[in-house]
Amino acid sequence: MKTYLAIFRIRFIHGVQYRIVVFSRLFTGFLWGMMMVLAYLAFYRANPTNFPMELSQLVSYMWMQQVLLILFSVVFTDNEIESSVENGSIAYELVRPADLYGRWFSRACASRVAFTVFSLPMLIVVLLLPEPYGMSLPPDIFQFMMFLPSVILALGVTVSFTMLMYVTMFYTISFGGVYVMVIAATAFFTGAVVPFPFLPPPVRTVLEVLPFAAMQNMPLRIYSGNIAGTDALRGIVFQIFWLVLLIAAGKLLMHRALKKVIVQGG
């Protein structure tokens, strides 16, 4: 555990280096979120009765999504991991006396957390925005207490899915294609394009049992109060279920891949 924490720390400091890039991303994120909110407001004006969430819930959902964007991004490139497979330095990684899965997992978590920490100032701004544009606080303290573990679990599920993608690299070596396909699929399945309540019931029923529903969907809806009370608890159990399953699958597959891995020379 100590090793993983150390890796986490190194990676975190590394991510924090690029402050200007981070600030520019912050600015972009704010404008992007604003445009999203404005678009939904236009739909709300067109027909308030058909709006499937409460307006304030939706607005909070959108802002929180922007703030935690990187934390929940399935594909957040880590050049070192990718090039280690491409140029063969994976061999060094393999002789180190710590489990590769655990190390990559903590790296992937750390770089996401590092970038997200710098998005947090946005929270202050969006909380101060006037009605109906601004984000509201969770309806009660219980929702907030549920939100925190849910965020961590969502990060875990996201990263453990990313790990599965990394395992495929052992077989394909090139990732461009895999990445693009994964981005395309997850954008919709995680609720990043349209929040789940806006989807028609049949589509929703299917999506809500997939692991992608255990990613950003859960914490964002718990925060906004769209999933409340016992449903929130059930949601967290659902997240734990997928986290355990995905990590087990990832470890197993990686173990099998490493048995056969052919290191690129050089």
Added chain:
Amino acid sequence: MKLYLKYFSIHLKSQMQYKTSFLFLTLGNFCMQFSTFLGVYFMFNIFNEVDGFTYSQVLLCFAVVIMAFSFAEMLGRGFDQLPRMLANGEFDRALVRPRSVIFQVVASRVHFVRLGATLQAAVVFFWAIPNSGVVWAWDKILTLCFMVICGSLIFYTLFLMQASFAFITTEGLDFMNILTYGGRDHGRYPFSIYGKEVLRFLTYIIPLALFQYYPLLYLLGKEQSVFYMLTPFLGLLFLIPGYVFFRFGLSRYKSTGS
């Protein structure tokens, strides 16, 4: 021009070397755009109209923006190479060659995989054109062409400006993405739905609305004046500050050595 076509065919050939990879990336590009389309589709599953625009009318707007963007991206993504060229000193070589700098940068990369998005736009057009309720007289057809062509040029200029920032910062910054990718993603709805301030900004500062919103009004018969049909050309004025900004960046260029 002839030289550009030559480059064009070389890029095409080189990217065709890896057919599976090319197919996958094109398909991926299509799918990525498709999720945006699904977003629009599911929203209109619940709502009949937004700001007075119906589903098929919004799709028309969506397809124009996607198509314009995909052309611009396919031909203009060479600009992405500029930060790298600046960092590794390759740009110095470009400066001494007897061809325009912009040409050399642009010709360094052509992204044919963006055809995935073009294809998507074509499919949406195929559906939206007969269903939008527009009587397709010659003036409407011309308007649609103006929208796509001028739209590509405006996006193209935005890519040029984004690259020009690299002269000042050496590192590419992503706040311009709100105008390029943001213009594409938020441009799926007519810009008027975002409110007066946004529309005004996108009319007078960054003229994305000039090829999207105003000619759309003419297309749908909401405005009769020919002026609305020709607004995309007004948007082309944006090419001037774009080019000036590039020259300004170039004048500040200091070699990084190699």
